[in-house]
Amino acid sequence: MILEDNKSDKGITAKKNENFDEWYLQLVTKSDLFDYGPLKGTMAMKPDSYEIWEKIQDVFNSMIKESGHRNAYFPLLIPESLLKTEKEHFEGFTPEVFWVTHAGDNETSERLAIRPTSETIIYHFMSKWIRSWRDLPLLLNQWVNVLRAEIKMTKPFHRTSEFLWQEGHTAHATQEDAEKEVALTLGYYKKLAEEYLAVPVITGKKSEKEKFAGAVYTTTIEGMMPDGKALQMGTSHYLGQNFAKPFDVAFLNEKEEKAYAHTTSWGVSTRLIGGMLMVHGDDKGLVLPPKVAPTQVVIVPIFKTDNESIVMQRANEIKKALDSSGIRTRIDSRNTYSPGWKFNEWEMKGVPIRIELGNKEVQENKITYARRDSGEKATCTTDDAIKTIANALEEVQKALFENAKRLLESKTIKVSDYGEFKKKIEEKAGFVIAYWCEEDECEEKIKDETKATTRVIKEDTNASSQKCIYCGKEAKKIAYFARAY
Ligand SMILES: [Zn+2]
Incomplete structure (x- = not known):
């Protein structure tokens, strides 16, 4: 039996601009990327989403390796005594920690945390590995899973108790070097988000309240989702000597004096995938940026019994040619589905270019191709x-970024009056930019009253002549406020 149509049971029934949350849940499950785990907050990443993650790994590995970083691996279980070594860090993370208390039938001598992040375990090793200034900088990264209990709300890829990420951990001889590292890696994140995932981001610092537990300061890349909520997509932290001192990450400097290292940490997670899917997807399914799409081109041969072999032969030739030029191509040769059914399925899966190849194309030595983003043929x-296909892939990549940039711009507004501020947040306007006095109290009150938090803080030379959006006192910074995932 040939199945003609997949709209009735397989298509997304919710509209992106009407019921965004439901649309997103259907998007990630019906496109075959994601499945829920038996324990709330856990997920299976199916091969298509894992391959997107592998593409992200490839891109990011090449960036960090070029600047001298190396991948390593550290233990999953962190003894409680170690996690407690830096107080602020411990207090920040302890509400989210999964604890292991038994090994087989025996109680462990102390509780073991399943890593929520690995600063503490990595500093345990760094304190042994770093002896002299010659050992610095030490530039490490690991690709692992982490667990953080999500009690309130879970959302595929955005917020799960277990997720995959990379965490970079570096030690430097001076503050200057460490701060350069923080900026360098934030730049990598911006490049990864914008040039590969086609999601434009705002960069800057986090407020004291929003920074990483234990950091001197945190820098961030923040994206804007179509529903007006911000998404923190990556962070890079300057940790000063806050960890180096309690963990004794110390070295003998060139004068043979003991000095403490300045450390950094930085991470992006599978949340990047969620952000990318939300920004580009449409009512027909995923729209994947070509640079990270597992399949960039799908060839759908259109044949009857009498011309199957000639059409398939041509399809194989074209696949071979595209593959050899580095274009990830597959042929959908299943003969149990109609071409129309296959078109719908590949649209759902977001493959950037579809090639249609029938009798006419073979006879005339041509191909017909369609862009997933615009539908143009x-x-x-x-x-x-x-x-032609290589150019079209580049055009799709560019068009997705330009669309996303327009979305970001249309969802970024500046206000100077708190009434207007509240109205815009309520209207899901996106980033609402306002001057701020930098006091925790104003930030907290704004959060209580509007559910908006500071997402990115930027220096502004005019700030001192401006008033805080909430209290009216002298402003210190300009802040991007938004409700966030
Ligand atoms: Zn204020």
């Missing part, structure tokens, strides 16, 4: 296929 000769 065009033809070109078989000889021009590689060049």
Whole structure:
């Protein structure tokens, strides 16, 4: 039996601009990326989403390795005594920690935390590995899972108790070097988000209240989702000597004097995937940026019994040519589904370019291709296929970024009056930019009254001549406020 149509049971029934939350849940499950685990907050990443993660790993590894970082691996279980070594850090994370208390039938001598993040366990090793200024900088990264109990709300890829991430941990001889590292890696995150995931981001610092537990300061990249909520997509922290001192990450400097290292940590997680899916997806399914799409081009051969072999032969030739030029191509040769059914399925999966190849195309030595993002169809000769498809992939990548940039711009507004501020937050306007006195109290009251938090803080030369949006006192900074995931 040939199945004609997948709209009735497989298509997304919620509309992105009407019921965004439901649309997103259907998007990630119906496109075959995600499944819920038996324990709330856990997830299975199916092969298509894991391959997106592998692409992210490839891109990011090449960036960090070029600047001398190396991947390593550290233990999953952190003894409580170690996690407690830096007080602020421990207090910040302890509400989210999963504890292991038994090994088999025996109670462990102390509770063991399943890593919520690995600063403490890595500093345990750094204190042994670093002896002299010659050992610095020490530039480490690991790709692992972490667990943080999500009690309130879980959302596929955005907020799960277990997720995958990379965590970079570096030690430097001077504050200057460590701060350069923080800026360097934040720059990598911006590049990864914008040039690969096609999601434009705002960069800057976090407020004291929003910074990483134990950090001197935190820098961030924040994206804007179509429903007007901000998404923290990556953070890079300057930890000063806050961890180096209690963990004794120390070295002998060139004068043979003991000095403490300045450390940094930085991470992005599978949340990046969630942000990318939300920004680009549409009512037909995923729309994947070509640079991270597991399949960039799908060839759908259209044949009957009498011409199957000639059409398939041409399809294989085209696949081979595209593959050899580095374009990730697959052929959907299943003969139990109609071409229309397959078109719907590949649209759902967000494959950037679909090539249609039937009798007419074979006879005339051409291909018909369609862009997933715009639906535009065009033809070109078989000889021009590689060049044409490569260009089309670049155009899709560019168009997705430009669309997302327009979304960000349309959801970023500046206000100077608190009434207007509340109205805009209530209207889900996105980033609402306002001057702020930098006092915790104003930030907390704004959060209580509007559910908006400070997402990014920026220096502003005019701040001192401006008034805080909430208290009216002299402003110190400009802040991007938003409700957030
Ligand atoms: Zn204020």
